[in-house]
Amino acid sequence: MSESSAARTDATVSGEDEVVDLCRDLIRIDTSNYGDHSGPGERAAAEYVAEKLAEVGVEPHIYESHPGRASTVARIEGADPSRPPLLIHGHLDVVPANAQDWTLPPFSGEISEGCVWGRGAVDMKDMDAMTLAVVRDRLRSGRKPPRDIVLAFLADEEAGGIFGARHLVDNHPDLFEGVTEAIGEVGGFSFQVREDLRLYLIETAEKGMHWMRLTVEGTAGHGSMTNTDNAITELTEAVARLGRHEWPVRITKTVRSFLDELSDALGTTLDPEDMDATLAKLGGIARMIGTTLRNSAAPTMLSAGYKVNVIPGEATAHVDGRFLPGFEEEFLADVDRIIGPRVRREDAHGDKALETTFDGALVDAMQSALVAEDPIARAVPYMLSGGTDAKSFSDLGIRCFGFAPLKLPADLDFAGMFHGIDERVPVDGLQFGTRVLDRFLDAC
Known part of the structure; x- marks a missing residue:
């Protein structure tokens, strides 16, 4: 854990202030998933997340599906408990990395060229960090979300989620009682098509x-x-x-x-x-x-x-x-x-394959939050070629979207960051995403 992020619970610290340190801390926990029963680091990452939530008064619970294969789940009380809760989910595991192939050590969380480098920087410890930063900021400042929020930081997504989301859905469905909508990874990133227009691709x-x-x-x-x-x-x-x-x-x-x-x-x-x-x-x-x-x-x-x-x-x-x-x-x-x-x-x-429509109040909240931080933003739907933990949560009737907002440099090979070498995320992209997520929670 970096000294700068240790126990920063001062109400004057914003989510934007600490999101980079949270992301670096998470990257430094090697949670490589080799596709078997081992999950080195997943328990440590789950405990780190639980500690960060507990610091601001949240009561997290760690669920271990197999020794070392751990997920952290918590529920944040909203202003209107009669409304259906929103699920925000992210996975803590990453695909392995061969350090010899990388410019910088893959589990160092180093900052270089304006980016945080390391395995998981975009897949998906960036979103984990943004979620933690926003929740910690809101609870420090006493700002309740409009409705309950269920947080799920999960094991094993990179090998199908058997020890993570699938385990929770099959064995602890009560954790997600009442949830009708969810946001997760691989959506909300920018693609600039003109000087006056940036598309933000929302996974539907x-x-x-x-x-x-x-x-x-x-x-x-x-x-x-x-x-x-x-x-x-x-x-x-x-x-x-x-x-x-x-x-x-x-x-x-x-x-x-x-x-x-x-x-x-x-x-x-x-x-x-x-x-x-x-x-x-x-x-x-x-x-x-x-x-x-x-x-x-x-x-x-x-x-x-x-x-x-x-x-x-x-x-x-x-x-x-x-x-x-x-x-x-x-x-x-x-x-x-x-x-x-x-x-x-x-x-x-x-x-299974998944597909939902691109409409409704949640989509409107995404668009309004993006435009508030980027006036030339337009949210558009797209399909992910891979899969996410949304496949498991959809079995509970939850409508899932990919929304991990990032404003990216036009020359960054974002697609190449996923499971590639020299994975990295822009520092200002993390801060942008934190601001957008915070606005999104107010609007949804």
Whole structure:
């Protein structure tokens, strides 16, 4: 913990003052998630969050789904308890980082070039820090939110949320009683299209996932012998077909809305049938948007054999499959056709696609809070190509949005920050997001 952020409970300290230190502290807690039962640092991060909440009079509760896999949940009393509570959720775990690949140590939380650097800076300890900063500021100054707020700082999102959000939804649904709406990660970030207009992309949809295990059984034998039933050959040919497949464009409601907003902002018509030209106008977010136009299946792991002169009897591959809302059946049928009958497909992990409409009082509150801090802001809906803990919370009937507001430099490769090297978040972006979140709570 940095000296500057230790026990800063003075009422004169604002959320904007301490958000950077909170983010740095969280980054310094290595919460790498390796996708197994281990969760180094998640318990420490949950305890850090609980301590920061307790300092301002909140009664946090830590829920451990497995030794070390811990989440912190708290409820903040609002001015009108008859209104449905709002859930603000964020995950504390991060994907691993190889320090040798980074310019600065990934768990140092160093400040350089106007940014806080480190694993989790944008995914998503920035939002965790902003949420803590806003809540601590409001409670120090005695400003209740208009309605109850449920805070959930979660384990295991980076491996599907089994030990985090899914555990809480399945085993402690009472924690979210009455909640109808939620905000979480990967939304509310800026994309400047003109000098007089910045779009802020609000996540209203997520692709579904099918993490698949592909298996081929062949005839084992000596590596020197001709073998026309080689499992490796059959599998790699199938995986190559899948990895190179050109998936057809499918325009969902959310993507159609985004393209309409972008067309208006650019003053030109964007043709869904010529997406290369459309994506060329999107700069750094083209990768993020481009993957929401199609289903996808990315081969990620291969395994076979135990000795160079032995042809194995079995070969396996893992594939990260993602499907658009409403296109799951088409996706699976296409996968089966592409890989062929010799390949056995099994689900390693799956979750549904999500999509909600871009309307209502909560959306109005986002727009008004953004414009108050950035007069050229316009909130627009978009689809996330990955998944978040919203998938678990939606099972409770909660309408989920991605809203972690950041005003970003036009030249920052924001999409490349997610799971990439040299992950970093601008200091002034953190402070901007803290101000916007505070206004948002007043308006929602």
